[in-house]
Amino acid sequence: MTTAQADTGRTVTTNIPARLDRLPWSRWHWTIVIGLGTVWILDGLEVTVVGNIASRLSEPGSGLSISSGQVTGVAAALYVAGACLGALFWGRLTDKWGRKKLFMITLAVYLAATALTAVSFDSWWFFLFRFLTGFGIGGEYAAINSAIDELIPAQYRGRVDLMINGSFWLGAVGGSLLSIVALNTDIFAKDVGWRLTFALGAVLAFVILLVRRHVPESPRWLLIHGRDEEAERIVTSIEERVEAEQGSALPRPEGELTIRQRRSVTFVEIARTVFSDYRRRSVLGFSLFIGQAFLYNAITFGFGAILTTFFDVPTGDTGYYFAVIAIGNFFGPLLLGKLFDTVGRRVMISSTYLLSGVLLFGTAWLFDQGSLSAGSLTACWCAVLFFASAGASSAYLTVSEVFPMETRAMSIAFFYALGTAAGGISGPLLFADLTSTGKVGDTVLAFQIGAGLMCAAGLVAAFLAVRAEGRSLEDIAKPLTATG
DSSP, X not given: OEEEEETTEEEEEEOHHHHHHTOOOOHHHHHHHHHHHTXXXXXXXXXXXXXXXXXXXXXXXXXXXXXXXXXXXXIHHHHXXXXXXXXXXXXXXXHHHOHHHHHHHHHHHHHHHHHHHTTOOSHHHHHHHHHHHHHHHHHHHHHHHHHHHHHSOGGGHHHHHHHHHHTHHHHHHHHHHHHHHHTOTTTSOTTTHHHHHHHHHHHHHXXXXXXXXXXXXXXXXXXXXXXXXXXXXXXXXXXXXXXXXXXXXXXXXXXXXXXXXXXXXXXXXXXXXXXXXXXXXXXXXXXXXXXXXXXXXXXXXXXXXXXXXXXXXXXXXXXHHHHHHHHHHHHXXXXXXXXXXXXXXXXXXXXXXXXXHHHHHHHHHHHHTXXXXXXXXXXXXXXXXXXXXXXXXXXXXXXXXXXXXXXXXXXXXXXXXXXXXXXXXXXHHHHHHHHHTTXXXXXXXXXXXXXXXXXXXXXXXXXXXXXXXXXXXXXXXXXXXXXO
């Protein structure tokens, strides 16, 4: 790496991005996956537990004066609103202060908020700390996805990103099974079991916080922000560990990058980048987030209510059904992820969105005809979400890799907040009203809206998705600080 003084800052020529991208998969990369990816398990645990315990919270003796509709509607919307605002607030700081500092802070916020949810004594307290829990999780989306894409080699980036985002559903499985135990009044009192589920989330967050201390700052971020010597030390240390593990020297990196270092990027530059320089990519990102946000936040929040309302499934048993759906969701990104790196982004993103939308239309028709039982509806949902989960994960992958390095976290935050606000805040509120009527036609309408938005996003991806497979981040989107 060479440096030269320039009037506006230090100009640096480096091969650090190429050195990171040419690394073979190693135990060190698994450390990154475990340290950063496991937070989605907590998010899945949170969302699923709240959906499954909604009916219990509304029962006399739960310790809260709250209705099931308020839990799946108001509380869910506040959680998503907090996540949207948190993404924007923490996303800007992630680009400015660094990935590591923020993924430590945001996890600490989540830990404190979910612990305080466990001791809720009134509805307003429950609503407040659901909002703050979402506020912490929203920041995680920006910080974690930025760090993952900047640390994982280009040839593995797609499958790893999808697998990590898909791990949300491992938390959903855990949340479903945990709610079964927590809602069993033979084991825990009505006002105790649901509190323990939130307390467990805080304990798991603390464990992840300890593991995450060993994850380094992104060398790419350090390089751009004038800390190239630190970036060099980190990359050299990684290379030494990988070489020792495989017992041979690494191949020579190919390609250099020259940048003019700077401390920060203005909001004007971010806006110009998103709305002018990369307008087509912005349309793509917004479409993908709208589709997946409405499908998941609007419909899965109320799945337990559908089972109890239309199929008379006992409150304590809904977790079994949701666990099956969650498993399908997890295996989608896990089994299809490699194809995003081999077959390619455009084909896989568009096909997963379109397939999930078409299958959801079919599910809506069967539900309308009265042809489904609780078990067969769950099987249909499992098929729908197998593809939808891979598509939803690819939305985060897309916005984290198609915009310049300096705006990466803010871009993730922006599209997550915008898409999720449109589908994730209005969705739960609308869907809670539709399912609470007990009318089949109202629930069918909600299914059809979600399916239509997924199909529309799939068509947008077919035309606008970027062929990012196997390419370095700097090749996909040239850094704003790059020269030449």
